[in-house]
Amino acid sequence: MHQKTEAAMKYNEMSHFSHPHKLKFEYSEFPFKCDGCKEVGIGSRYKCSICDYDLHLHCAIPSPSIFHPFYTKCSFQFLNRPPGDSPRYCNACEKDVTGFVYHCKSCGFDLHPCCAKLPMVLDDGDIKLYLYRKVSSACHRCGRKGRSWSYRSNCKKYNLHVACVREMLVESWHEIYVGRGKGRKLETRIPSLKNTLQTTHNKKSRGKVKKCCEMAGIAVQVVISAVLGDPTALIAGVIGSLMSHS
Structure with missing residues (x-):
C-alpha cells in the first residue's frame, strides 16, 4: 500500500482547524473539489458526512513547513489562505492560488499543497x-x-x-458541480x-x-x-x- 494511504489510515477520523465537524477518511472513485485548496481531487480524501466538506490528504494533514529540492534556498510555510491582497499563482502548475497554500516569504513563491507534494x-x-x-x-x-x-x-x-x-x-x-443544493x-x-x-x-x-x-x-x-x-x-x-x- 502506498505510504501516504498508510498514514491516512492511522487517522480514520479527525478534527481539522478549517471545519467544525469531524472528517472521516474514505476512498472515492469520483472526482471532488477540495474545500481547502479549492482544487480538484480524486481517490483518498477526508470528508464530512454532514455538510459535504472534502479535503485532499495533503490539505487535511499538512506539514507546518516544507523544503523543496527545486528551491533549495526557500522555506515554504503552510497558510490557510494566500498572503496579501494581490492575485497569486502556483509556481508548479501556474494556476491561481485561492485556498490553502505553501508560501515562501523570502522569495514570494507559492505552491498548491498537492503540487508541493508531487512525487519526484x-x-x-x-x-x-x-x-x-x-x-x-x-x-x-x-x-x-x-x-x-x-x-x-x-x-x-x-x-x-x-x-x-x-x-x-x-x-x-x-463546473465541477452541476445543479444546485x-x-x-x-x-x-x-x-x-x-x-x-x-x-x-x-x-x-x-x-x-x-x-x-x-x-x-x-x-x-x-x-x-x-x-x-x-x-x-x-x-x-x-x-x-x-x-x-x-
Whole structure:
C-alpha cells in the first residue's frame, strides 16, 4: 500500500482547524473539489458526512513547513489562505492560488499543497516519469518548451507540463458541480486522449504507433492521478476507467 494511504489510515477520523465537524477518511472513485485548496481531487480524501466538506490528504494533514529540492534556498510555510491582497499563482502548475497554500516569504513563491507534494518519480510498472522544474523538450500536450514543472518519461519520449494537465482538467471540469443544493451532480468526465497528444508517427508501423499511443496514454493517466493528489488512483484503475468512458 502506498505510504501516504498508510498514514491516512492511522487517522480514520479527525478534527481539522478549517471545519467544525469531524472528517472521516474514505476512498472515492469520483472526482471532488477540495474545500481547502479549492482544487480538484480524486481517490483518498477526508470528508464530512454532514455538510459535504472534502479535503485532499495533503490539505487535511499538512506539514507546518516544507523544503523543496527545486528551491533549495526557500522555506515554504503552510497558510490557510494566500498572503496579501494581490492575485497569486502556483509556481508548479501556474494556476491561481485561492485556498490553502505553501508560501515562501523570502522569495514570494507559492505552491498548491498537492503540487508541493508531487512525487519526484512516478512509476506504475510500465513507465517511469521524473519531475523536472524545466525541460528542453516539447510538451506532448501544448507542443511548447519550458513553462511549468514537467513530468518526463525515462525514455525521454513523453513530456507533460503540470500546467497542461491542470488545463486538461479545467477544460473538462469547468463546473465541477452541476445543479444546485443537495441534488447537485458530480461531473466525472476525465479528458479524453483523442487529439490531446501532439505526436508524429511518420514512417512507423501501425504496431509501433499503437504502442506509442498506449505508452503516452499511460503517461497521461499517471500524471493526472498525481496532480489530483493521489498517485494510488492509477493503481486502483480509477483514472483509466473514467477515461475509457469519456
